[in-house]
Amino acid sequence: MKDLAIEVSHVGKTFKLPHERQTSIKSALISIARGGNHSYEKQQVLTDVTFEVKKGEFFGIVGRNGSGKSTLLKMLAGIYTPTNGHIKVNGKLTPFIELGVGFNPELTGRENVFLNGALLGFNRKEMAAMYNDIVEFAEIGRFMDQKLKNYSSGMQVRLAFSIAIQANTEILLLDEVLAVGDMAFQKKCFDYFMKLKRERQTVILVTHDMNAVREYCDRAIMINEGVVMSRGSAEQIAQDYQKFFSSREAGVASQDDGDRWGDGRMTAKKTQVTTTEKAITLRTTFAAHETIESPLYGFSIFDGAHINVLESNTKRLKLKTQTVKGGENIVVEWTFDNILRTGTYSVSVACCDQSALQYYDWQNNAAHLEIVRPTQTAGIVDPIVTVTEKKR
Amino acid sequence: MNRVKAIFSKQNRALLAELVRTDFKLRYQGSFLGYAWSLLRPLMIFVILYVVFVKFLKLGNEIPHYPVYLLLGIVIWNFFTEMTSQSLGSIVGRGDLIRKIRIPRWIIVFSSSISALINLGLNLIVVMVFMAINHVTLYSTILLAPFLLVEVYVFALGVSLFLSALFVKFRDVGYIWEVVLQAGFYLTPILYPLSRISNVTFQKLILLNPMAQAIQSIRYSVVTHTTVTTHTVFDGGWYRFIPYVIVVLVLLGGLFYFKGEANSFAENI
Numbered sequence: 001m002k003d004l005a006i007e008v009s010h011v012g013k014t015f016k017l018p019h020e021r022q023t024s025i026k027s028a029l030i031s032i033a034r035g036g037n038h039s040y041e042k043q044q045v046l047t048d049v050t051f052e053v054k055k056g057e058f059f060g061i062v063g064r065n066g067s068g069k070s071t072l073l074k075m076l077a078g079i080y081t082p083t084n085g086h087i088k089v090n091g092k093l094t095p096f097i098e099l100g101v102g103f104n105p106e107l108t109g110r111e112n113v114f115l116n117g118a119l120l121g122f123n124r125k126e127m128a129a130m131y132n133d134i135v136e137f138a139e140i141g142r143f144m145d146q147k148l149k150n151y152s153s154g155m156q157v158r159l160a161f162s163i164a165i166q167a168n169t170e171i172l173l174l175d176e177v178l179a180v181g182d183m184a185f186q187k188k189c190f191d192y193f194m195k196l197k198r199e200r201q202t203v204i205l206v207t208h209d210m211n212a213v214r215e216y217c218d219r220a221i222m223i224n225e226g227v228v229m230s231r232g233s234a235e236q237i238a239q240d241y242q243k244f245f246s247s248r249e250a251g252v253a254s255q256d257d258g259d260r261w262g263d264g265r266m267t268a269k270k271t272q273v274t275t276t277e278k279a280i281t282l283r284t285t286f287a288a289h290e291t292i293e294s295p296l297y298g299f300s301i302f303d304g305a306h307i308n309v310l311e312s313n314t315k316r317l318k319l320k321t322q323t324v325k326g327g328e329n330i331v332v333e334w335t336f337d338n339i340l341r342t343g344t345y346s347v348s349v350a351c352c353d354q355s356a357l358q359y360y361d362w363q364n365n366a367a368h369l370e371i372v373r374p375t376q377t378a379g380i381v382d383p384i385v386t387v388t389e390k391k392r
Numbered sequence: 393m394n395r396v397k398a399i400f401s402k403q404n405r406a407l408l409a410e411l412v413r414t415d416f417k418l419r420y421q422g423s424f425l426g427y428a429w430s431l432l433r434p435l436m437i438f439v440i441l442y443v444v445f446v447k448f449l450k451l452g453n454e455i456p457h458y459p460v461y462l463l464l465g466i467v468i469w470n471f472f473t474e475m476t477s478q479s480l481g482s483i484v485g486r487g488d489l490i491r492k493i494r495i496p497r498w499i500i501v502f503s504s505s506i507s508a509l510i511n512l513g514l515n516l517i518v519v520m521v522f523m524a525i526n527h528v529t530l531y532s533t534i535l536l537a538p539f540l541l542v543e544v545y546v547f548a549l550g551v552s553l554f555l556s557a558l559f560v561k562f563r564d565v566g567y568i569w570e571v572v573l574q575a576g577f578y579l580t581p582i583l584y585p586l587s588r589i590s591n592v593t594f595q596k597l598i599l600l601n602p603m604a605q606a607i608q609s610i611r612y613s614v615v616t617h618t619t620v621t622t623h624t625v626f627d628g629g630w631y632r633f634i635p636y637v638i639v640v641l642v643l644l645g646g647l648f649y650f651k652g653e654a655n656s657f658a659e660n661i
Contacts (some may be wrong), residue, residue, distance in 0.1 A: 015659060025562050025564045025565075026564070028561075028562065074658070077493075077494050078494035079490075079491065079492070079493070079494055079658045080658055080659060081655045081656070095493050095494035095495065096492060096493040096494075097492055097493075098492045101488070101489060101492040101493045102488065102489050102493070104414065104418070106418055106421060107414065107417065107418070111414070111417070114410060115410050115411075115414055117406075117410075118406045118407045118409070118410030118411070119407060119410075119489070119493055119495060121402075121403035121406065121407070122403075122406060123402060123403075123405070123406035123409070124406070124409070124410075126406075
């Protein structure tokens, strides 16, 4: 097949995990004396993975951490060899799976550019020709003669990304590079991806950012626990991914002590989340176990980095709550504008007395919010922005 | 033919050059004398051995230009030691690359061997200076020396490939190899003249070691024709080819073992 860039057929990967890693001859001899290698465990990381990528396609591989997608990527890049099946690649493929491979902190930025370039297959002459472009793209011109160890991590990533995009290979492997650098640099990266897409470059993007999948990919596969769970158009996979993972997570509140506390006079039972493009509604059912006079209800929303992005309660909202009798259930519903940026958020709910000194119940991870939307803005919030222009 | 071409492709040459350059830059970073140490170290060892064995113990009085003879032996043995011990840890030491990028694995071992070769070149210049000072007469046999040096390199390369791949699986190899090198230093006629060993059988056994054979032959071709070589000891018998056979076998063995293991380096490191 001429129009296929990559053919992966029935690929499996098994790692031998020694119970106690045999890095000494003595332990190897002992295990041989015991009659063979019994002291390792086989771990099947990928099972029967089959898919193909057409030339000029922007192809997504999505999955959670530990799903096996990185192992798959390493096999595509030729770093690991598959245990079963085979991978056929038509064309030159990027050989790296991470930015800045081989960067040495003791060398200057300039020296690292040439070293990294050599790892991508460029000699000094070719690197010298593209050196200015690299430095310009990375925007760190005046630091190039400083040692890399004096760079901030953001600068390192910028430099690495700028070199990596020079590797003009026919098939590009990109692993989670979307989240690098500051906003301005991210914009540059996005522009670069759009350029690749316009130029019909074959790209394989490994990510768990459904927004990126929707925006760039033509097709995608979803991997979970080493198996291809579903395959299809980018939109379909993004939906499947959200369905699959949010159904597993919603309502599965952790009962760890660290995540839940309170005297239990009243408890939060169930928290439901409804998300539309414009608004988010949280609905929590609280059960009173004795009579409580005018309790205070509240909620907090945390983003992936555990930053509290939104918090409110009935006291702030100046709501005089009803008295609840033991055995009664009460449903509290909050509605607010959906201005959250794409990502996964966790919701904490709580009930306490009016002074907020005595907590009846505080529950972290009461629900999860999965927000996906086409990004039009930059910043912490992502509201709908309208714009007009008029000539005067 | 295509495979040979692939080995010396533009990309591989560029990568090799850059790895050697990086190695060169980083090796003596933070030391005052920097690269001079690669010359000073063998010279200092030479001075110690010279004072103890030549001045105190009167070894090698019967051999003309013994200081040069001694230095040459030390320089070549040093090269073997340096190349094999650096290569030994090279694959594991470059684990960051191997786990994250697809590059030919042998380039890593090859680049540490080139670093050692550069050092050897510099050290040989010092030997030549010593030869001039000592008024060593030049024989036409000096033309054989490059071939013998190639033999030493090929032998060291075979050993390096084998050790570097083995080290990925068994870290004991590092310690074992240190002891082997120490033993090798004494089993190779480096600081004593081979003629001091009166038992001809022992002489023969010692000369089966490719390093002993090569060092003696290089001394013969460069410094003095009184050097005892495989040729003289075995009296022209076919046994004198055993060291060369060992060199070829070690290279092939090293290559095959390395090739077989190379695919699983990324998972095993």
